[in-house]
Amino acid sequence: MLSKHFTALAAFATGAVLAVNQTGPYHIHITGKTDKSIDGYAASYHAGAAIEALVYVSGPANGTSQEYYYDYQSYNPETGEVFQPGYIVWQLPLSGVNGTTYVPEALTIESRGNWASNVAPAMFYPGTDGGAAVRFYDDEGAGAGANHSVYLTGRDDSGYTDQRPEQGPGPLVDATNWHLCYQYVGGGGYWYQTVSWVFALPPSNPTCLPVNLALELI
Ligand SMILES: *[C@@H]1O[C@H](CO)[C@@H](O)[C@H](O)[C@H]1NC(C)=O
Ligand SMILES: *[C@@H]1O[C@H](CO)[C@@H](O)[C@H](O)[C@H]1NC(C)=O
């Protein structure tokens, strides 16, 4: 269950006190599930003061606006196993009198969204509170792990009845409902083909196309 990358970084971390437990940088590779012409990388595009949308750009990744990190909560110091889920983080560069500093921004699904839609864009706001819980498969082995796919972590409520389950809310599951959708973001000022989450199929926005996201270590 443990990747080379995580092992190496976790081993390094045991010798030092880190402000965050983090791996990366990564590119976010976007490939179409049905439309195979979709093959590109995510980029952070301006959508307001210190706010960015996660936008699709075709072709190879190029530059720091396409570099992301994976922050996780903890790991096992003996085995190096990383405990997921974590957050995808973009480092917003800020120019100041002392040069460039970076503000970490965790990927989140827009929660101040369009209530007439079942589509919400993936966004970055300053800080890491409120980031979407992300699991990704970085195993070197076979199966789902080999492709580094990114999932959001949630609870399957499709079996709920009107009785409160004694065992509590049930296990976390991987969900994948990533789409590319043309839409306004940032309060309406910016029109982009955004990486988006569709809460229920089919998406109300007819431009949405299903995609897979994968974290590729740079
Ligand atoms: C990468 O970005 C730089 C700066 O915007 C640009 O000059 C260069 O042509 C780009 N390279 C590719 C391969 O797109
Ligand atoms: C990083 O992981 C270690 C080991 O689980 C944990 O003790 C530490 O609190 C974590 N650090 C942060 C900043 O989360």
Ligand SMILES: *[C@@H]1O[C@H](CO)[C@@H](O)[C@H](O)[C@H]1NC(C)=O
């Ligand atoms: C810039 O660096 C100087 C010297 O370290 C420090 O006194 C000053 O507060 C810094 N300014 C900002 C805006 O961080």
Ligand SMILES: *[C@@H]1O[C@H](CO)[C@@H](O)[C@H](O)[C@H]1NC(C)=O
């Ligand atoms: C990666 O694996 C998942 C789970 O098996 C699968 O749904 C997805 O289509 C795969 N993605 C790619 C790009 O192969």
